[in-house]
């Protein structure tokens with residue numbers, strides 16, 4: 397029986413530990429969207445062997461790291477800037493653009509709104525709806541951008557928490573419209589490497605045609621390294637790059653994260669293993685979820701899936717509470733703009749852990 401209205405986020409393990417009396421080390425987080433393979437052996441070995449890098453400052457320009465990212469992303473390293481997680485770059489872009497009006501898609505990741513509000517801007521939410529499978533109607537979006545006089549549009553692709561993705565042709569049409577109306581677009585591709593259709597989702601090829609956008613990514617999720625704090629931005633807009641670099645503090649990426657980046661972007665074994673695991677678990681877990689009467693499963697592109705509980709007497713509060721008592725932590729999506737406590741999100745972990753959560757979901761929904 398739930399007697400509280402507390403909500404927990406993906407990184408709230410300390411809060412949960414205190415609230416439920418469960419040791420945080422024993423919690424399996426289906427909420428953090430982090431690659432379950434953990435650190436790659438190459439990275440562990442590589443970092444052990446280069447610990448002495450912390451005795452010197454990192455390269456102020458991070459040239460070698462940017463060159464490695466350039467090869468990984470198939471773009472010129474001069475189009476790349478690095479930051480302390482994608483979070484530093486989200487903040488840098490918004491603080492620089494200081495939009496009076498900005499358009500966000502609802503539901504989406506909450507950090508954009510926080511930053512826009514901090515910079516004194518107003519957020520306008522364009523809703524994507526469950527009844528449309530969270531499909532984005534771009535003609536309606538264009539009207540909304542014009543009505544709200546937005547100077548900034550933020551897209552998360554694939555989107556957190558819906559796991560839906562925009563096709564590169566749609567992105568191209570959006571960028572074309574925004575170019576004509578002087579709107580800057582920030583595309584958060586934190587989860588794009590998990591998508592099977594990567595080539596038709598990433599906006600990187602569009603950098604040759606448009607300079608009114610920036611792509612932001614990081615190593616926290618795909619490379620299971622949220623504690624290292626390494627993010628990167630890709631843009632064909634030289635002025636923007638110069639402006640961000642001029643306002644950013646020097647050395648915000650520490651020497652270990654700099655060294656780690658050079659190792660993990662070239663770790664093809666780890667990259668392939670991750671894709672194999674996520675692609676197969678995504679299909680397997682979703683098939684099982686779909687077979688449970690009372691659940692609606694939204695087709696995922698990323699390493700997590702959004703699920704709606706259609707059964708009347710059940711909700712995500714009940715599911716969260718039951719699962720966490722078994723040390724399984726899902727994301728109750730009631731705090732997302734546009735969603736409520738009928739929605740929950742889970743990321744794909746190791747098969748045996750996924751099975752434990754599936755059993756728990758079945759029990760809760762069926763009884």
Ligand SMILES: Cc1ncc(COP(=O)(O)O)c(C=O)c1O
Nearest residue numbers: 481482483505556586614616627
């Ligand atoms: C969509 C999205 N963007 C950015 C971040 C933050 O990433 P980073 O750790 O690279 O700052 C998150 C973290 O949950 C996220 O979900």
